[in-house]
Amino acid sequence: MTVTTVEQFGSPLLEKVFRAPGHAGPEGDIGRWEGIVGDEVWAAEIRRLKELRNAVILAHNYELPEIQDIADHTGDSLALSRIAADTDADVIVFCGVHFMAETAKILSPDKTVLIPDEDAGCSLADSLTAEELAEWKSEHPDALVVSYINTTAAVKGLTDVCCTSSNAVDVVAGLPADREILFGPDQFLGAHVRRQTGRDDIHVWAGECHVHAGISGPELARRAEENPGADLFIHPECGCANSAIYLAGEGVIDPERVHMLSTGEMLDSARVAGEAGRGTVLVATEVGMLHQLRGVAPDVDFAPVNERASCPYMKMITPAALLRCLALGTDEVDVDEDVADKARLAVERMISVGTPGGGE
Numbered sequence: 001m002t003v004t005t006v007e008q009f010g011s012p013l014l015e016k017v018f019r020a021p022g023h024a025g026p027e028g029d030i031g032r033w034e035g036i037v038g039d040e041v042w043a044a045e046i047r048r049l050k051e052l053r054n055a056v057i058l059a060h061n062y063e064l065p066e067i068q069d070i071a072d073h074t075g076d077s078l079a080l081s082r083i084a085a086d087t088d089a090d091v092i093v094f095c096g097v098h099f100m101a102e103t104a105k106i107l108s109p110d111k112t113v114l115i116p117d118e119d120a121g122c123s124l125a126d127s128l129t130a131e132e133l134a135e136w137k138s139e140h141p142d143a144l145v146v147s148y149i150n151t152t153a154a155v156k157g158l159t160d161v162c163c164t165s166s167n168a169v170d171v172v173a174g175l176p177a178d179r180e181i182l183f184g185p186d187q188f189l190g191a192h193v194r195r196q197t198g199r200d201d202i203h204v205w206a207g208e209c210h211v212h213a214g215i216s217g218p219e220l221a222r223r224a225e226e227n228p229g230a231d232l233f234i235h236p237e238c239g240c241a242n243s244a245i246y247l248a249g250e251g252v253i254d255p256e257r258v259h260m261l262s263t264g265e266m267l268d269s270a271r272v273a274g275e276a277g278r279g280t281v282l283v284a285t286e287v288g289m290l291h292q293l294r295g296v297a298p299d300v301d302f303a304p305v306n307e308r309a310s311c312p313y314m315k316m317i318t319p320a321a322l323l324r325c326l327a328l329g330t331d332e333v334d335v336d337e338d339v340a341d342k343a344r345l346a347v348e349r350m351i352s353v354g355t356p357g358g359g360e
């Protein structure tokens, strides 16, 4: 993607930034911008550049701690997209993965949206392409398409209504009973929706978050057994947690111990756990969320169900990438107007149903 509209600003730190190999994704090396430590010098430079650009920095909960700490707002993707739509800033710097920055652009088409590394993708979003969806639709011409929020703008543009994990069941339950449904891309969420609605006319795409397919039934059951007094916090908006939702529904773990919590609820529950002097809480989501939980309740032992549940795409937004982004005005996110108009309808329908939660 070429940068066309954003002015460049100088920074003495910029010459230290380089593209380093060795940052591993699920299918091999994906590299990332490195060369800068997220210290006070860096933080001061980020603030200077941010002011020059009249930018607002938004960081997803799964970002590196130093990125979360320098951001103006930290949250889930939908909350951040809403902040983006309301901001007076000229430039939105979205520290998250690409489909999230696209969603911000879809909801704020007149603003400049930058992502510090445009290669920060999502294995779940990539598991259903627009071409594949178009072909699937052609096999079921009368079906309605329901897509999880972790999809590209192009897929959203071919979708009737998007959903988050929190409102997927309500979205599907509200659709006409005489229309088949194509549900994608997450197979775990699709299976959950099928079971909850009792509808057998839902076709589910066999996609998943490959990064976190590691939150498996046996692992979840083992961790729960090892910590018999521990509650289990699941943030349902992470693609990686959809398997945990599915497994809890299958009775792999006692549902009484399972708490499906949005980000805000998770932080509130963490505070309550801290005040109650709770020992261990198991957390089934991306490990970046632990930074915030430990911040509000430092005496509670928040233990990840899977400590390898770290999204390498989220971790591509390094201090070096953010500096480069603010100094050079890159990488700019653009969504074709026609696609954005259709995608916006699907997202707005999602927002109007039940409790949509925050998106991942």
Ligand code: SF4
Pocket: 097, 121, 122, 123, 124, 125, 150, 209, 210, 211, 212, 238, 239, 240, 286, 311, 312, 313, 314, 360
């Ligand atoms: S954790 Fe999985 S679903 Fe979430 S952004 Fe990373 S790859 Fe995508």
